[in-house]
Each structure stands twice: as C-alpha cells, then as structure tokens.
Amino acid sequence: MSILEIKNLHATVETPEGTKEILKGVDLTIKGGETHAIMGPNGSGKSTLAYAIAGHPKYEITGGEVLLDGEDVLEMSVDERARAGLFLAMQYPVEVPGVTVSNFLRTAKTAIDGEAPSLRTWVKDVKGAMDDLKMDPVFAERNVNEGFSGGEKKRHEILQMQLLKPSIAVLDETDSGLDVDALRVVSEGVNRAKENTEVGIMLITHYTRILQYVKPDFVHVFVNGRVAEQGGPELAERLEAEGYDRYLVGA
Amino acid sequence: MTTTDVKGAESAGDPSANEAVGHAAGAAPVAAGAALEGADTAAAPELEEENLSLPGQEVSAAHAALNRGARLRSFEVAEHAVPKSDIEEWRFTPLRRFSALFEDAPTDDREGDPAVDYQVSVPEGAPAPTTLAIGEAPRGTVLVPEDLPTAIASARTEQALHLVASKNTDYDAPFRVDVVGRGADRRANAHLVLEAEESSSSIVVLNHTGSAQYAQDVEIIVGDNARMTVITVHDWDDDAVHIAQHHARVGRDARLKHVAVTLGGSAVRLNAIGEYAAPGGEIEKLGLYFSDEGQFFENRLFIDHSAPNCTSNVAYKGALQGKGARSVWVGDVLIRKEAEGTNTYELNRNLVLTEGARADSVPNLEIETGEIEGAGHAAATGRFDDEQLFYLRARGIPEIEARRLVVRGFFAEIIQQIDVPEVRERLSAAIEDELARSMN
Numbered sequence: 001m002s003i004l005e006i007k008n009l010h011a012t013v014e015t016p017e018g019t020k021e022i023l024k025g026v027d028l029t030i031k032g033g034e035t036h037a038i039m040g041p042n043g044s045g046k047s048t049l050a051y052a053i054a055g056h057p058k059y060e061i062t063g064g065e066v067l068l069d070g071e072d073v074l075e076m077s078v079d080e081r082a083r084a085g086l087f088l089a090m091q092y093p094v095e096v097p098g099v100t101v102s103n104f105l106r107t108a109k110t111a112i113d114g115e116a117p118s119l120r121t122w123v124k125d126v127k128g129a130m131d132d133l134k135m136d137p138v139f140a141e142r143n144v145n146e147g148f149s150g151g152e153k154k155r156h157e158i159l160q161m162q163l164l165k166p167s168i169a170v171l172d173e174t175d176s177g178l179d180v181d182a183l184r185v186v187s188e189g190v191n192r193a194k195e196n197t198e199v200g201i202m203l204i205t206h207y208t209r210i211l212q213y214v215k216p217d218f219v220h221v222f223v224n225g226r227v228a229e230q231g232g233p234e235l236a237e238r239l240e241a242e243g244y245d246r247y248l249v250g251a
Numbered sequence: 252m253t254t255t256d257v258k259g260a261e262s263a264g265d266p267s268a269n270e271a272v273g274h275a276a277g278a279a280p281v282a283a284g285a286a287l288e289g290a291d292t293a294a295a296p297e298l299e300e301e302n303l304s305l306p307g308q309e310v311s312a313a314h315a316a317l318n319r320g321a322r323l324r325s326f327e328v329a330e331h332a333v334p335k336s337d338i339e340e341w342r343f344t345p346l347r348r349f350s351a352l353f354e355d356a357p358t359d360d361r362e363g364d365p366a367v368d369y370q371v372s373v374p375e376g377a378p379a380p381t382t383l384a385i386g387e388a389p390r391g392t393v394l395v396p397e398d399l400p401t402a403i404a405s406a407r408t409e410q411a412l413h414l415v416a417s418k419n420t421d422y423d424a425p426f427r428v429d430v431v432g433r434g435a436d437r438r439a440n441a442h443l444v445l446e447a448e449e450s451s452s453s454i455v456v457l458n459h460t461g462s463a464q465y466a467q468d469v470e471i472i473v474g475d476n477a478r479m480t481v482i483t484v485h486d487w488d489d490d491a492v493h494i495a496q497h498h499a500r501v502g503r504d505a506r507l508k509h510v511a512v513t514l515g516g517s518a519v520r521l522n523a524i525g526e527y528a529a530p531g532g533e534i535e536k537l538g539l540y541f542s543d544e545g546q547f548f549e550n551r552l553f554i555d556h557s558a559p560n561c562t563s564n565v566a567y568k569g570a571l572q573g574k575g576a577r578s579v580w581v582g583d584v585l586i587r588k589e590a591e592g593t594n595t596y597e598l599n600r601n602l603v604l605t606e607g608a609r610a611d612s613v614p615n616l617e618i619e620t621g622e623i624e625g626a627g628h629a630a631a632t633g634r635f636d637d638e639q640l641f642y643l644r645a646r647g648i649p650e651i652e653a654r655r656l657v658v659r660g661f662f663a664e665i666i667q668q669i670d671v672p673e674v675r676e677r678l679s680a681a682i683e684d685e686l687a688r689s690m691n
Contacts, residue, residue, distance in 0.1 A: 054645050057637065082647035094642040098660025107656065108646035143660070160646065 001032035001198050002069055002085060002167035004053075009064035011052045022048040024225035025064070032167060032198040035214065037236060039205055040222030041244040046204045047091060049222070050172040054088040055081050068168065083112055087166030089157040091173040096144040101156065102126070104144045105163060112164050129162045133189050151182035158189035161199075169193070170202045175210035187213030208240045223247040318617050319583045320555050324395035328355055328406050331399035340398070343579040343611055345547050348518045351438060351464040352400040352494050357407055359437040366437040367430055367463050371412065374424035374453075378417060382410035383444055390444050394470035394498035397522060401496040404440040404466035411442035411470075416453035416479065425454040425482075425671055432463025435490035442468040447477040449502075454480040454671055460515075462488040471499035473507045475529070480508040482674055486681070487516035489546075496522045501561075503529035510669055511550060511567075513540040514681050518547040525563065526555040527590075536565045538580075539665045539678065541685045542608070544573025553583040554597075556590035562624075565597035568665050570658060570682075571608035572689045579611045586618045586626060594624035601632040602661050604654075604689060655686050 011023040022045045030036050040046050052059045053066060055078040066073040068084055076084060096104065105126060110116045117125075130139065133155045145153055154174050161169050171190065175183055187210060193199050203214060211233070219235040220227045221244070228247045229235065322340075325331065333353050334341040346353075359366040371380050383390035390411050396402035414426050428443065445455050451474070459465070473479045485493060493516055501507050513519050525534040540548045554563040569578045580599045601610035614628040635657065643653035662682060669675050 054641075056641055077650070078641060078644040079647050079649050079653075082645055088645050090642065090645075094636070094638045096639055096643065096657065096660055098663035099656050104643075104646075104656070107648055107652065108643075111647040111649065111652065164646065 002200060003032065003067075004028075004030045004073075004086075004168045004200060004202075005065070005067040006049075006053070007065040007067075009049075009052065009066060010062045011048060011059045012062050013048070013059055021062070022059070022225055023052060023064075026226055028202075028220065028227060030168060030200045030202055032200045033194075034218065035194065035201040035203060035216045036218045036220060037203045037205060037211060037216035038220050038222050039208070039236065039239060040228075041248065042206065044222050045225040046206075046222050047172055048225075050088055050170045050202075050204055053081075053170055054078065054086065079111065082164075082166075083114075085167035087161055087164060087169040089154075089161060089169065089171040089174050091176065093145045093148075093153045093157055095146045097146055099144050100141055101144055102140040105140075105160065108160065109163060125163060129159055132162070132192060133159055134185050135159065150177045151179070151186075154178060154182065154186050155189070158186050158193075162189060162193050165193075165197050166199060168200045168202070170204065172204045173206060174203075175205055175207060183210060184213060190214050208236050211236050221247055318587075318619070319553055319585045319615070320557075320587070322397055324397050326391070326395060326402060326405055328399065328402045331396070331402050333399060340551070343581075344520060344549060345518060345577075348547065349400070349492055349494060349520070352403075352466050352492060354438075355403050355407075356438045358439045358441075359434075365433065367432050367439040367441070367461075367465065369412070370427070370429040370431070371414075372427045373414065374422040374426060376420070377422060377426065378415050381413045381415075383413045384410060389446060389472055390442070390470065392470075393472055393500040394468055394496065396468065397496060397524075398494075400466040400494040401468050401522070404468050404496075405442055407440035407466075408442040408468070411444050411468075413444045413446065414455065416447045416451040416477070418448040418474075419450045420448075421452040422454070425456045427456045427458065430457065430459045430461075430465075432459070432461035432465060432487065432491055435462040435464070435488070438464045438466075440466050442470070444470045444472070445479070445481060446472045447474055447479040447505075449474040450476045452478045455482070456671060456674060457481070457483040459483070459485045459487055459491075459493065462491040463493070465491065465493040465495075467493065467495040469495060469497040471497060471507065471509075473499060473501045473505045473532075475502035476504045477502065478506045480510070480670060482510040482669065482671060483512065483521075484674065484677075485511075485513040485516055485519045485521075485548075487519065489515065489517060491516040491519075493519045495520070496524070498524040498526075499534070500526050500528050501532035501534055504531035506533040506535075508535045508537070508668075508670075511536075511538045511540075512674075512678060513538075513542075513548045513550070514685070516546065516548070518549075520547075520549040520551070522551045522553070524553045524555065527558040527561045530558050530560040530592075532558065532561040534561075534563045535668075536563070536567075537665050537668055538565075538567030538569075539662060540567075540569040540578055541682065542569065542571045542576040542578045543685065543688070545575045547577045547579075549579040549581075551579075551581045551583070553585070554595065556584070556586040556593045556595065559590055560592035561590065562594040563597075564595070565599075566665060567599045568601070568662055569599075569610060570602045570604055570661065570685070571610055572604040572685070574607035576605075576608035577610075580630075581613045581615070582628065582630075583615045584617070584626070584628070586616075586620060586623055588619045591620055591622040592624055593620075593626065595626045597628045599630045600661070602658065603632060603634045604658070655683070658682065658686055 009026040612630040
C-alpha cells in the first residue's frame with residue numbers, strides 16, 4: 001500500500017508583480033485506500049498543491065518534501081512521477097490536436113506499465129471503462145479533449161485514472177462545472193477505482209456537493225497556502241453550514 | 252468597382268506565439284494583422300529596414316488598381332529583373348544562396364553524365380511520355396514565368412516532358428517523375444507539362460532527391476470534369492537549391508489537389524499558382540514542410556479566382572527546428588469581379604520546435620466582388636505548447652515521446668489527405684527521422 005507524505009511544502013510562482021509564495025508549509029499524508037477531501041476558498045492554493053505534486057514547471061518548490069513510498073518525488077521529472085504511481089486529474093485538460101483518445105490512452109498505458117498492454121484485454125478494458133462512464137465508443141477516435149464539453153473532459157480524466165491505475169490520485173476540482181448527472185457518473189467512476197484498487201485519493205474541491213457521492217475519510221480545510229484544520233467527514237458538514245469565513249479572519 | 256483588401260501578416264520565432272485570423276464575406280472588409288513583439292522576431296522592424304510599406308498601409312491609387320494577377324509574366328528572360336531584397340516578392344528570400352539560379356546558364360549536362368537524372372514512369376495503359384518544344388501547345392498555354400529563374404528554366408528547356416492522362420480514363424497507379432540531382436555545383440533547367448484530359452482521373456508524383464541548382468517550371472492543365480492530384484516532394488540533400496513555379500489551370504467542374512512537401516535542401520522556393528478556366532472548378536492546395544538548421548523553405552501561392560462558382564481550400568503546415576531554420580509562407584488569394592459565388596479558405600500553421608528558428612506567414616486576400624459565398628484565412632505560428640507537453644507527461648509519457656505525439660498530431664491533418672499510401676508512409680517516416688534528429 002502506497003503512502004504520499006507532504007512535509008512543510010513551500011512553493012512560489014512568478015507573477016508580473018514578482019515572485020509570490022503560494023504554498024506556505026503544507027503538511028499532509030495520504031495512504032492507499034484513503035480519501036482525503038481538500039477544501040478551501042478560491043485562491044487558497046489548492047490547485048497549486050495539485051500541480052506542485054505533479055511537477056508543473058510553473059511552480060518552484062522552495063522548501064519541504066514530497067515522498068511517495070519514501071522516494072523523493074521532487075527529484076523526479078513529470079513523467080517519472082506519473083510512472084511512480086501519481087496521477088493528476090486536471091481541472092482544465094488540454095487539447096492535443098491530431099492525437100486520438102485511443103492512441104493517447106495506449107501510449108500512456110504503455111509508458112506507465114513499461115510494456116504495451118495485451119491488445120485483447122486492453123480493448124476490452126477501454127470499452128468497459130468507457131461504458132461505465134457512459135461515454136460513446138466514437139469518443140475513442142476523437143482527438144484528445146478537442147471539442148469536448150466540460151463534462152466529457154472530466155469523464156475522460158476519470159477514464160484515464162481507471163485505466164492507468166495510479167497508487168495516489170489527485171483530483172483537481174473534478175466536480176466543478178458539472179451538472180448533477182455528470183457529477184454522479186464521474187463520482188461513480190472514482191468510487192469504482194477505490195473499490196477495485198488501493199488508490200489513495202486527494203479530492204480537491206471548492207464545493208461540498210461531490211462529498212455526497214464520494215465519501216471522504218478525512219477533510220482538510222486549506223486556507224492561505226496551508227492546511228488550517230483537519231477532521232473527519234463532519235468537518236465538511238460544518239463547512240457546508242458555516243462556509244470558509246471563520247478561517248479567513250486574519251488570513 | 253469595390254475593392255476589398257483583407258490582409259494579415261505575421262511572423263514569429265521562438266518563444267513568441269500569436270494568431271491572426273481573418274474572415275471576409277461579401278464586401279465586408281475585415282483586416283487581420285499582427286506583428287509580434289520581441290526584438291529579433293518581429294516582422295515590423297525587418298520591413299522598415301528593407302524600406303517596404305506594410306500591408307494595408309498607404310496604398311497608392313496606382314498600386315490599388317493592380318491586383319496580384321497583374322504581376323509581370325513573360326517568357327522573355329530580359330524582361331525579368333534580377334531579384335533584389337527590396338522587391339516585395341523576394342523580401343524574405345536569402346538571395347545569395349539562390350544566386351546561381353539568377354544566371355542565364357544552360358543545364359550542365361556532360362557526356363554520359365547528366366546534371367539531373369530523370370526516371371519517368373506512367374501507369375499501365377497511359378500514353379508514353381513525350382516532349383514538347385518551346386511554343387508547342389499545350390506548353391506555354393498556362394504557365395508564363397513570373398520571375399527570372401523560371402523564365403530561364405523555360406527558355407533553356409528545349410524539350411519539356413509531357414505526361415498525359417487520357418480522356419475518360421481513371422488511373423489507379425500514379426505517374427511518377429523521379430528527379431535525382433547529381434551535384435550541388437551543377438545547374439539544371441526543367442519544364443514539365445502535366446495534362447489531364449476531360450473526365451480523367453490521375454495522380455502525379457514528382458520526387459526530388461540528390462543535389463543540384465535546379466530551376467523548374469511545372470505546367471498543369473486540368474481538363475473539364477477531370478480530377479488530378481499533383482504531389483511534389485522536395486527531399487533534396489543539404490546543399491541543393493531549387494526555385495520552381497507551378498502553374499495550374501482548372502477546367503469546368505474539374506478538381507485539382509496540389510500537394511507540396513519540402514523536407515530537404517539548402518534553399519527551396521516554390522511559387523504555386525492556380526487559376527480557373529471555367530465555373531465549377533475546385534482547387535485544394537496542401538503543404539507540409541520541416542525546416543532544419545540552416546534550411547530555408549519558401550512557399551508562395553496564388554489562387555486566382557477568375558471564374559464564378561469555384562472553390563479553393565489551402566492548408567499548409569510547417570515545423571521548424573535548429574538554429575537558422577527558416578520558413579516563409581505567402582498565400583495570395585484574388586477574387587476577381589467576375590468570380591461570383593467563390594468560396595475560399597486558406598490556412599497556415601507553423602510549429603517552432605526549438606529556439607533560433609523563424610517562420611514568416613503572410614496571407615493576402617483581395618476581393619473585387621461582394622457576391623461571394625465566403626472567404627477567410629488563418630495564420631498562426633506557435634512554439635511547443637508547454638501545457639500540452641505537461642498533460643502528456645503527467646500521464647507517464649516521456650518527453651521525447653510526448654513531443655513526437657504532438658508533432659505527429661500537428662501534421663496528421665495534412666498527411667491524412669494525401670491519397671497515395673506510399674507517399675503518406677514516406678512522409679510519416681520522414682517526420683520521425685526529423686524528430687529523432689533533434690531529440691536525441
């Protein structure tokens with residue numbers, strides 16, 4: 001079972017106004033099989049945390065550690081992190097013109113596993129996972145994210161998570177902008193991955209709605225670049241009732 | 252007379268990226284133009300240096316009366332000026348590199364040792380290749396040289412190769428002309444006439460390899476209701492220079508697909524013209540180029556909408572990598588007063604893969620009638636999209652593989668439309684080679 005340990009993580013970003021510190025000492029540990037909801041107001045640094053873990057070049061890590069099963073993640077390149085078992089479902093997935101979904105998925109699977117998947121089982125796996133997510137089979141022949149609706153993009157992200165079977169998955173606002181039907185489909189996809197694998201999930205969200213479908217084991221309130229409070233699912237209920245105002249005083 | 256001039260000019264080199272898109276329908280003028288910021292990549296400073304007026308700027312009355320179709324055409328070598336960088340048509344071109352082609356010199360054939368070797372094959376059942384002397388129709392009925400090198404090529408080619416697709420005949424296999432240059436120091440002139448008779452269907456592949464100083468005219472005559480695909484592949488050695496003019500006339504209800512692929516050579520410049528003899532014609536022009544360190548590839552094209560109810564569709568894509576890699580694309584479209592019901596679109600996209608490369612892209616659209624179906628253009632030059640790379644790499648795909656995927660995807664749209672599997676496969680392989688060169 002995997003364990004992701006984030007210790008006193010600091011990160012900055014270059015802005016027109018100069019260097020800005022976004023992450024100000026994040027401490028968080030996620031074990032395989034656990035689901036952690038990271039909740040916080042806009043601009044609190046939640047998405048930066050997701051991108052910093054995945055290794056986006058825009059963010060500079062200025063302090064702290066990220067360890068996956070004791071290995072130093074910060075020393076790894078973006079693709080090495082993915083091959084080590086990290087997965088980031090993106091809030092705004094990028095279009096890749098001329099590259100079909102099926103080609104993309106097969107290339108990614110081959111890279112993650114270190115060998116090409118057996119054709120027969122792979123085709124079946126892809127088809128099954130797409131059926132589960134209520135995706136039309138023609139989807140596989142479309143270019144990656146090109147002309148996808150918001151809901152289609154998010155389903156495509158979860159499809160990748162199901163097929164690539166990461167040990168730790170970071171879902172960055174996967175629920176934002178989805179209607180209830182799409183949210184349900186996507187949540188079921190997350191729950192299936194939880195049932196079928198030992199994946200540990202970091203569920204970054206601004207809203208409590210998705211927590212009705214994906215039950216968190218832990219809830220962390222993220223404010224001003226660090227975890228301000230943590231607790232069980234009851235913390236989400238309290239946030240639902242009170243909002244983030246309590247944490248923003250003096251922040 | 253209403254004259255609407257829609258122009259956009261755009262240049263870019265790493266790390267800048269921008270997009271200029273313009274649409275015009277009816278007589279509504281829409282100007283699209285953008286110059287990039289950044290000292291050595293912007294188009295504007297360079298234009299100033301060469302003392303040229305910017306498109307859309309202070310067009311004199313005399314100039315406005317002249318459309319792209321009014322450019323000098325002549326078989327007389329003496330009537331063509333020696334190219335200079337202050338002449339609009341040559342302002343992007345490295346003239347010194349092409350200088351050998353400005354000399355009025357014969358083909359450097361030696362006893363038993365031609366400057367350029369030609370292998371010609373025709374599909375089964377097609378007429379055997381013949382030749383046409385200067386002034387022997389149909390030679391010279393469509394192509395009249397627009398510049399000095401191609402005027403020399405015409406005057407210095409006593410016998411032009413003539414390939415004919417016979418009336419009402421559908422050829423599955425392509426006509427092929429393999430042009431193999433036999434020395435970078437050797438001059439060669441050529442004129443080819445490709446003729447598709449009424450209601451025929453044919454494919455012609457011109458393949459250029461080896462090395463030479465090559466001046467070439469390719470005259471393309473597409474008869475009424477005929478379909479013709481002409482694919483020209485420039486896969487020269489690193490020291491070859493090549494200037495060509497292709498000129499096609501498309502008959503009533505006829506269709507021409509013209510594909511220009513440039514992968515190799517020191518400097519290659521193609522001026523490709525398409526016009527219509529009668530209504531109902533269709534011209535599709537596709538292009539693909541991959542410019543490496545020190546290579547200069549220029550594609551100029553001119554679609555002359557000279558008849559009503561014709562369509563044209565242009566799509567050129569290029570990738571550049573390495574220091575001094577250059578590409579120029581100038582797409583001129585003229586919709587004449589009589590060309591009502593025209594539908595045209597042109598697109599150029601450039602992908603700058605490394606620093607130190609530069610792509611210039613200039614779409615020009617001149618519209619002289621309001622009664623058209625549609626006219627538009629788009630030109631964009633960008634560098635590798637870091638977000639695309641991040642997305643692919645975040646799925647475990649190593650950087651080299653991710654770059655390959657992006658470039659392959661970029662060209663896929665063009666390659667998929669080339670209807671000769673052998674050429675398609677060769678292009679895919681060539682692109683892999685190019686990428687392997689830069690990424691290892």
